[in-house]
Amino acid sequence: xxxxxxLLGLFFGTIKSMTSSPATSAAGALAADHPLMDxxxxxxxxxxxxxxxxxxxxxVWFMRQAGRSLPEYLKVREGVAMxxxxxxxxxxxxxxxxxxxxxxxxxxxxxxxxxxPLKLAGVGVDIVPGVGPVLDTPVRTAADVAALPQLTWEALxxxxxxxxxxxxxxxxxxxxxxxxxxxxxxxxxxxxxxxRDHLGPRTLMHADPETWTALANWAADASxxxxxxxxxxxxxxxxxxxSWAGSLGLADxxxxxxxxxxxxxxxxxxxGAPLIHFGTGTSxxxxxxxxxGVDVVGVDYRLPLDEANRRLGGTVPLQGNIDPALLPAxxxxxxxxxxxxxxxxxxAPGHVVNLGHGVPPETDPAVLTRVVELIHSIAPx
Numbered sequence: 001x002x003x004x005x006x007l008l009g010l011f012f013g014t015i016k017s018m019t020s021s022p023a024t025s026a027a028g029a030l031a032a033d034h035p036l037m038d039x040x041x042x043x044x045x046x047x048x049x050x051x052x053x054x055x056x057x058x059x060v061w062f063m064r065q066a067g068r069s070l071p072e073y074l075k076v077r078e079g080v081a082m083x084x085x086x087x088x089x090x091x092x093x094x095x096x097x098x099x100x101x102x103x104x105x106x107x108x109x110x111x112x113x114x115x116x117p118l119k120l121a122g123v124g125v126d127i128v129p130g131v132g133p134v135l136d137t138p139v140r141t142a143a144d145v146a147a148l149p150q151l152t153w154e155a156l157x158x159x160x161x162x163x164x165x166x167x168x169x170x171x172x173x174x175x176x177x178x179x180x181x182x183x184x185x186x187x188x189x190x191x192x193x194x195x196r197d198h199l200g201p202r203t204l205m206h207a208d209p210e211t212w213t214a215l216a217n218w219a220a221d222a223s224x225x226x227x228x229x230x231x232x233x234x235x236x237x238x239x240x241x242x243s244w245a246g247s248l249g250l251a252d253x254x255x256x257x258x259x260x261x262x263x264x265x266x267x268x269x270x271x272g273a274p275l276i277h278f279g280t281g282t283s284x285x286x287x288x289x290x291x292x293g294v295d296v297v298g299v300d301y302r303l304p305l306d307e308a309n310r311r312l313g314g315t316v317p318l319q320g321n322i323d324p325a326l327l328p329a330x331x332x333x334x335x336x337x338x339x340x341x342x343x344x345x346x347x348a349p350g351h352v353v354n355l356g357h358g359v360p361p362e363t364d365p366a367v368l369t370r371v372v373e374l375i376h377s378i379a380p381x
Contacts, residue, residue, distance in 0.1 A: 004339035004378050029270045034234060035167060036273060041174040041236040046106045049350040050237060050274035050296050052317055058342070058351075059106035060375045061176070062368060063241075063278075064358030065099040066111040069365055072098050082127040083119055086112045089162035096166045100173055103369045104376070106352075107174045107237070108166060110230055112159070114180025114241065115188065117222035120156060122149040123189075131193060138192035140204065142211045151222045159226065160233040167234030174237060177230030181242035181279070182219040182260035183253075189215065198247040205256040216260035224267030231271050238268060239276040239298070242289070246281020253285050261292040269293065276319055280357055286311055301325075301356025305344035317350025322371070324355050327363050334367070338374055346381065 035041040045055035067073040073095055077085055085091050095111040115133045118125045124136030139145060167175055183201070190200040205212040227238045240261060245253060265275055277289045278298025286308055290297050297316050299308045301323035308318055326337050338353075345351030353375050359368065 004342055004374075029272065030232070034232075035170075035174065036236050040172050044106065044172060044174050044236075046174050046176075046352060047236055047274060049352045050276070050317055052349045055380055057106075058353060058375050058378060058380055060353035060372055061105040061107040061109060062099070062103075062355050062359050063109065065103070065105060065368070066096050066109055067098075068361040069359050069363040069368070070098055070102065071365075072102075083113060083116065083125075086116050087119075087158045089158055089165055092158075092162040093165040093169070096162075096175070097169055099368075100170065102365060103372050105372055107176050108170055109176045109239075110163065110166070110178060110235065112162075112178070114178075114185060114223075114243070116159070117151055117179070117226040118185070118189070120159075121151040121222060125188075128193075133188050134193045135189060138200075139189040139215060140200070142208070142214070145211055145214045145218060148218055151225055153225070153229075156225065156229040159229045163230050163233035163235055175230075175235045176276075177227055177235035177238040178241055179223040179226045179238070179264070180219075181240045181245065181257075181277075182216045182223060182264055183245055183248070183257040184241070184243045185219040185223060186212075186215050186260075187244045187247075189219070195244075198244050202247065202252070205252065209256070212256060213260075216257070217263060220260040220263040221267070224264040227264070228267045228271070231268055231273050235273070237274040237276065239278055240264060240294070242277070242279035242282070245279040245285060245289070248285070250284055250288060254288050258288055258292050261289075265293055278319065283308075290316055296350075296352070298354065299356065305341065305351070306347040307344075309347040314347070314349060316348075317352065318345060318348040319352045319354050320345075321354065321356035324357055324360050324363075327360065327367050327371075331370070334371070335374060338371060342375070342378065 030037050041047055045057050045059040048055040049059050092111045096108045100108045115125050125133055128134045187198045187201040190204055231238055275294045276296040276298055277294040280300050283303040286297055290312055296319055299305055299318055299320040301321050305318050305321060322338055322341050326334050
């Protein structure tokens with residue numbers, strides 16, 4: 001604890017004076033009984049930090065906290081396929097709530113999967129255990145893209161219902177919605193399954209840029225509608241998750257990917273909820289990812305938060321970035337690492353603590369609870 005307070009003291013004061021809080025956008029398009037509008041979550045630690053204010057306690061949540069490592073999750077998922085569990089509103093809600101109850105995290109992250117918009121649109125896709133998302137037929141030509149079905153608002157009703165059920169139970173704890181970024185969705189669609197180097201989509205964007213743009217726009221609209229359904233039903237923030245953007249150079253990201261991510265977020269900007277953008281292996285893309293128009297940038301475990309803030313010019317709050325590889329380490333090592341993350345995060349206009357990627361499935365849940373307790377025990381500066 002002393003290490004945390006000492007490091008934070010070094011960073012605070014000299015760095016905070018270099019930053020200013022971003023303006024808060026109006027959420028006038030949300031319903032009057034939405035949690036951001038009726039007083040439930042607008043002043044929560046999470047939303048306050050996302051908006052660059054001083055929270056009442058340091059907010060923390062974990063990507064992939066809903067499921068994977070929790071025995072109660074494994075129990076309720078018995079005999080239920082992954083995508084089916086995402087589309088049963090009561091089950092998806094229960095899984096979302098489990099880590100909030102157990103860990104006292106400052107947000108629920110909606111339990112779903114980035115390929116759910118594809119499934120709801122009518123694209124043949126499933127999650128194969130040990131493999132990941134696998135499509136019945138890859139999408140690689142202009143004809144393939146033209147034949148894609150369109151996602152409808154009616155098809156998203158199971159998502160809205162799951163969000164409504166969850167928000168009713170969360171009370172003053174915000175729910176974060178999420179969607180896969182267009183590049184990641186399109187990468188799965190071109191390859192037909194997970195890929196190590198994403199050569200297929202990277203080739204398509206150069207060999208047939210018109211087809212790539214059409215596919216990226218289809219994915220952008222599907223992800224944007226998915227986000228909009230969650231936010232309008234009660235989520236208080238939303239994260240665009242670009243799992244595979246780290247396979248791209250800056251020039252390709254800026255030319256071929258950023259426009260589609262901007263298009264996805266255009267579906268929800270008018271709602272006024274904080275928008276977060278996160279990718280893995282994207283240290284060299286952070287400025288371009290911010291510039292698609294988000295309020296918060298997530299940083300993976302590869303780059304210290306103070307350096308991320310320097311690259312971003314102190315313009316946005318940051319989220320991250322405890323290394324998941326340290327979760328099984330002896331407590332004194334993990335504690336020191338968490339304290340280092342808190343100290344580096346003090347450089348930014350706001351900081352929401354998270355992992356630098358998702359919770360590994362073998363993680364001891366008690367360790368996550370202890371990390372949350374540590375973070376909450378250190379008063380915000």
